Amino acid sequence: MNKKVLLVDDEPDIIAILKYNLEKEGFDVRTATNGKEGIAVANEFVPDIIVLDVMMPEMDGIEMCIELRSLPKLQNILIAFLTARGEDYSQIAGFDSGADDYITKPIKPRVLISRLKALLRRGGVEKVVEETTSGLRIDRNQYAVFSGDNEITLPKKEFELLALLMSKPGNIFTREIILDTVWGSDIVVGDRTIDVHIRKLREKIGDHYIKTVKGVGYKVVI
């Protein structure tokens, strides 16, 4: 049974690219170009996840999100906000209109897909906790990681890097994906930066959790 995605964005080009790529991945996709239309489609289509541009004419993403959350039928749908990088994030996040994830544009289709899958996989807000059988646990709400019983506090970048790896324990993440997701596709930092962060992580959580696959990337052992 394919997962249903509703894309809401006022730019037809972006819609087209994302739609194509999501469908290739096996998603069932519908689209809308403004908030009003989005609500209508959501009502009839009842998607699993809605990807929502924050900035839109007529009814913007935040308004749409609030309205969606007020409809009983649509209360449990996952909502991912698309925001332009550098946009006043606090305004959106602080508002807490009920989004489950914030994704910054520009984003490569590949990366978007992996974020959406991660969201669907962990089922949104209530499953912010991810745990491996090897004993590593991450709690996105607490912004904390646990190795066995003891809590380890991580700075932002280190946390985000580990959170990415933990979003799919066992899966490999290439350096490219890591840079795109943790740093953003328009920020340019060297490859060594990743190494150093991995090093710091290993220092704090223990060596055995993160595995290097040379020439490919990193993964968290299950």
Place this chain on the structure above:
Amino acid sequence: MNKKVLLVDDEPDIIAILKYNLEKEGFDVRTATNGKEGIAVANEFVPDIIVLDVMMPEMDGIEMCIELRSLPKLQNILIAFLTARGEDYSQIAGFDSGADDYITKPIKPRVLISRLKALLRRGGVEKVVEETTSGLRIDRNQYAVFSGDNEITLPKKEFELLALLMSKPGNIFTREIILDTVWGSDIVVGDRTIDVHIRKLREKIGDHYIKTVKGVGYKVVI
């Protein structure tokens, strides 16, 4: 039944050379010199594979590719991009408009042919997880192979080699195809290199999975 190829390139000379060589190999060839024409021919001809120059006037390869993928009838056709060497590859690959292979020009006709044959043989997209009845499993997301229950981590080349063999379990892969696919048509390594990698693989996953067919190539037992 001959395989049907559609060549789309704005340079008549290149078209002529490739057409001649492909026909000599038994392919059924049609051509087009721009994207619009390409779509039209594709619609009527319904080729097995389309070879598409990225840089073209009017409608470029990427646009054409996206449009092709939007037509139900043509969704499963294989698409190979021709790109000039040194061209900003990331722009193309990152865009992920749905190509099945990227081939850099200049390319020798016989190399192109072997690439196309490889593509047609494995039917383009590979499954993420592939498993044989003999108990060998490969997971491209995890970048891991399993022999029965235990996970075996492989370095890049070994993994890619096994991944190729596992893309069609039971099928034979010639040394030429292996070199083209795993090493790339422009990299020249000796034949012994393949042997050594096969040896390492057998050492790690067990001798019985990979079978040598002398004078032909290797295959994974089903």
Place this chain on the structure above:
DNA sequence: AAAAAGATTAAGGTTAACTTAATACAGGTT
């Protein structure tokens, strides 16, 4: 039996990743 193809082993060179230390930067505090 000779020739060809593949298997095996060890060794070298290359590249990617690790490590350490130094610098730059941000946030908070005096």
Place this chain on the structure above:
DNA sequence: AACCTGTATTAAGTTAACCTTAATCTTTTT
């Protein structure tokens, strides 16, 4: 504003893993 503290990034040197080749041995084919 100056200072402190912790974090992020870069640079440079080191280490380790991997890839490839060469040389030798074994098997298969003619």
